Amino acid sequence: MGLSCWWLAGLAQGQEVTLKDIVDANALAEEEVAHLQRSRPLATPLGAVLLLREAGRKEQWEAMAQYADLRYLPDDVKAVPPAELMRKLTLVWEQYQILDMASISNEETGKLDDGLPPYRELLGSLRGSSKTYDMYLQRVPDEDGHQVWKLSNASVAQIPELWSRYGYPSQLEILERWLPNFKLFHMHNWQVVALILLIVVAWLGTGIIKWVLLKLVERFSIYGDTMQRLIRKPLRRFLFFLFLNWSVFQLGLPLKARVIFDTGFLAYLAGLFLVLGVVEFFRAVYIGRAIARDETYAPGFVTPLVTTLKVIIIIFAVLFWLESAGYNMATVLTGLGIGSLAVALAAQKTLENVFGAFTLFIARPIKPGDFCCFGNVVGTVEEIGLRSTVLRKLDRTLVNVPNSLFSAQVLENFTEIDQRLYRQSFYLSLDVTSQKLQAALEEMNKVLEEHPRVLETSRRVRFEAVERQGFLLQANAYINTADFSEFLPVAESLNLQMLQVLESLQIPLAHWTPAFE
Numbered sequence: 001m002g003l004s005c006w007w008l009a010g011l012a013q014g015q016e017v018t019l020k021d022i023v024d025a026n027a028l029a030e031e032e033v034a035h036l037q038r039s040r041p042l043a044t045p046l047g048a049v050l051l052l053r054e055a056g057r058k059e060q061w062e063a064m065a066q067y068a069d070l071r072y073l074p075d076d077v078k079a080v081p082p083a084e085l086m087r088k089l090t091l092v093w094e095q096y097q098i099l100d101m102a103s104i105s106n107e108e109t110g111k112l113d114d115g116l117p118p119y120r121e122l123l124g125s126l127r128g129s130s131k132t133y134d135m136y137l138q139r140v141p142d143e144d145g146h147q148v149w150k151l152s153n154a155s156v157a158q159i160p161e162l163w164s165r166y167g168y169p170s171q172l173e174i175l176e177r178w179l180p181n182f183k184l185f186h187m188h189n190w191q192v193v194a195l196i197l198l199i200v201v202a203w204l205g206t207g208i209i210k211w212v213l214l215k216l217v218e219r220f221s222i223y224g225d226t227m228q229r230l231i232r233k234p235l236r237r238f239l240f241f242l243f244l245n246w247s248v249f250q251l252g253l254p255l256k257a258r259v260i261f262d263t264g265f266l267a268y269l270a271g272l273f274l275v276l277g278v279v280e281f282f283r284a285v286y287i288g289r290a291i292a293r294d295e296t297y298a299p300g301f302v303t304p305l306v307t308t309l310k311v312i313i314i315i316f317a318v319l320f321w322l323e324s325a326g327y328n329m330a331t332v333l334t335g336l337g338i339g340s341l342a343v344a345l346a347a348q349k350t351l352e353n354v355f356g357a358f359t360l361f362i363a364r365p366i367k368p369g370d371f372c373c374f375g376n377v378v379g380t381v382e383e384i385g386l387r388s389t390v391l392r393k394l395d396r397t398l399v400n401v402p403n404s405l406f407s408a409q410v411l412e413n414f415t416e417i418d419q420r421l422y423r424q425s426f427y428l429s430l431d432v433t434s435q436k437l438q439a440a441l442e443e444m445n446k447v448l449e450e451h452p453r454v455l456e457t458s459r460r461v462r463f464e465a466v467e468r469q470g471f472l473l474q475a476n477a478y479i480n481t482a483d484f485s486e487f488l489p490v491a492e493s494l495n496l497q498m499l500q501v502l503e504s505l506q507i508p509l510a511h512w513t514p515a516f517e
Contacts (some may be wrong), residue, residue: 042148068151234277241270420487470510
């Protein structure tokens with residue numbers, strides 16, 4: 001039989017047995033098995049099945065043949081040694097079926113309500129593409145005339161036909177005898193070796209595909225680097241696991257080893273790597289465009305946001321795989337709901353900070369690089385994370401402010417200033433006459449009017465107050481720059497010109513002493 005035939009037959013059987021069935025198979029404890037074997041071997045269907053299973057597990061084919069009814073067999077079946085028949089039956093059975101101990105009767109009479117003759121019990125069925133092979137236990141007399149349960153002769157007569165359809169090629173049997181005798185995860189020695197070779201071939205093959213694709217995308221000037229990152233790891237892993245998912249069904253693995261792959265484990269893993277790679281690809285594209293637009297906000301926030309999205313994708317992938325494995329999603333989700341509630345209560349502050357990060361991202365009151373004031377903290381925003389925002393103060397120390405506080409309290413962003421305010425107070429001596437004060441006001445207002453960087457909006461110099469130690473003149477104007485480094489030279493120039501006006505009018509400044517109450 002060809003390897004592809006094993007795969008087709010395996011699909012027909014794999015749809016009926018899930019990973020949960022394997023995990024939850026009702027196997028009896030070893031001491032109970034030993035008790036059944038000592039007290040009444042072959043007296044019940046369950047006792048006979050336990051003996052058959054134990055002999056097959058230990059590959060004691062001669063002993064296993066003693067638990068089968070070998071009477072009245074066709075001549076072509078009689079020509080095959082009984083031990084060889086048991087070996088072939090075990091190899092075929094383990095590919096497509098498991099023993100459900102809970103469904104096998106432990107009464108000497110067997111099940112009387114199963115629609116079968118009272119002397120017959122259904123052990124299980126092997127369904128192929130065109131024919132179903134039923135395996136029965138049958139109650140027959142032993143050498144002492146007692147009624148015992150054995151594998152029926154009708155079932156034994158089907159073994160050669162089963163082997164011709166679903167057995168291993170003779171070349172593989174020769175290889176199995178040539179290799180050291182061992183098993184790994186229920187796989188035979190040659191299957192383990194073949195699986196290792198498939199992994200090596202898949203990795204080398206996907207490496208060649210990766211090299212070819214990298215050469216092709218080198219010609220792309222747009223997103224070339226991003227596409228190379230997608231090809232190097234995510235796409236290669238996707239192709240690697242996809243090839244393994246296809247090839248592993250060609251090995252005729254035992255059901256207990258194959259059931260994990262039947263649930264689509266490798267296919268889910270391949271799809272997961274591809275989806276995560278695509279998410280990372282779009283993250284890189286978005287950040288590249290944001291940097292090109294000089295949006296420094298995006299890189300600091302998008303990375304933790306993408307990490308959260310990846311975690312959600314992994315969780316959903318695991319849930320879908322568990323459903324394919326036969327687990328009840330309602331039960332799983334109920335457990336997750338209770339667990340999530342407990343986690344949410346325990347991590348309430350953390351969740352507040354996460355939602356605060358979302359608020360900062362949507363409203364965008366600040367971005368990395370902004371100079372701002374939050375409470376008594378003045379500094380430059382260095383990073384906006386999911387938990388906190390990092391500010392570097394003027395003394396170069398770092399302050400971590402929780403996002404829940406950052407998004408809820410008053411925030412002053414100096415970087416968003418569109419015009420710089422020039423505001424300066426001049427205290428003049430009380431000896432200055434009103435005529436000189438009037439002249440000073442006219443000349444100082446003229447300085448503001450003639451300066452090219454001073455805006456007309458709110459441009460003025462006013463005589464605001466008479467204090468005990470002098471007269472107060474207040475200059476007020478807006479400078480057409482948002483850059484503080486550009487504002488300082490303009491303010492310095494205005495201060496010098498104002499002082500030159502006072503000097504030209506011979507107006508002395510007051511000797512001002514701050515008053516403390």
